[in-house]
Amino acid sequence: MDLHLNELDQHFTMPVTRKIAINRPLVWLQMGWADMMKHPAPSLMYGVLIAVIGGGLLLFSQQNLHLFTTAITGFLLLAPLGAAGIYELTSERDEERETSFMQSIHDLYKNGGQLAFLGVILAMVAIAWERASAILFALMVPQQITSTDSILASLTGEMLPFTIIWAASGFVLACFVFALTAVSIPMLADREVDSVTAMMTSLRAVAENIPAMIVWAAILVGLTAIGFATYLIGLIVIFPLLGHATWYAYKELVE
Template structure:
């Protein structure tokens, strides 16, 4: 492992090169974070699971909103996990904050977090509009029954061209957001920096470590989809794991 320093026009922040075993180290460290202070971590996971189930149940008859809610989760999760980053930071300092105390992390450099959150919200809105238009075209602009449409896509295997196009566009958008966000929120919270500097650092981290971070992205998607497959209750543990691991990714990547 060695360090790649920023150019003369950037902030003096170094980026470390990592190996392919790094994601497993981050997950192992995340598990230790949960064991150190389990109740706040699992409380976040339970909130994600219960809140997600309520949202999905309310959208089951609206296919474009249902698919947007599932896919859009990947776009906003980096910000939602802010409390988990705070728990990991506190453990490094030998502290064991309560759940309510970890929420105070969102007040640290709150303006920059709000600006970054606005960017994620605008990205999610763009994705929602694309999804809405795509489903409207698929249904011919008519009042297509949500359950029938989802059955055709998920069970009947129909509309393969639509599924392929939607998946490719979604993957490209998610990759873009991942590159911008992989270390941004932890860095904003930890260093009181502005969102532009944090996103620039995130892009440099991805450019310096494309292989290991591609593996990390695949693990995030796989574990999150595993949580969704268990009616979101797998997220009670998996979401804290990914949140804590993302903090350790930031710590290892950024000098």
């Protein structure tokens, strides 16, 4: 499928995007691993931070089925913003500057306003999803389900129709957010552009490379699922790995 979004140029000064082969996401993953190994300590620090935050969210919401499931999806919606500092690590190394966790945090301020604006948009999407989930759960989920011990059995048993509806809704939302953020966040960390232009560039890059981006999305979901399956411990390595790989995805997709 080949989608051309040339009409966007009438409204935005759009960077040029490239078309790539379907196997490039695997190369990004290899390059991301090599890059992470060049500055493992600050990279893993971001992994520890995201694992602690994710663990706190799940712990807080574990007694409420609606909050528990929404916390997982909301975490996935907002987590890409947390990788902005990882992009700064690679940018610092490429520019032969000091590479450290604190320096990468400091460098985020150079385009912090636009990153914050994008963060607000993602937060609004997460809040909207939480409210929509609350309505679905209130209408379709038995009130007696309050423990995480019965969540999986309930969602795959008598609540299977609800699970399908809820998962389909989340899938559509996730596709939308993925298209808007696939390269926009590393682009904001790398260039002094506005967030709307970055999101539109991301939308074009995804639309013009749908087969490769489906593979990339599957890798993101699969590795993140492994991170959750290991009680978030795996995210300590997986999160920075995907962050570094996303940087190379951006560099290859956007001139």
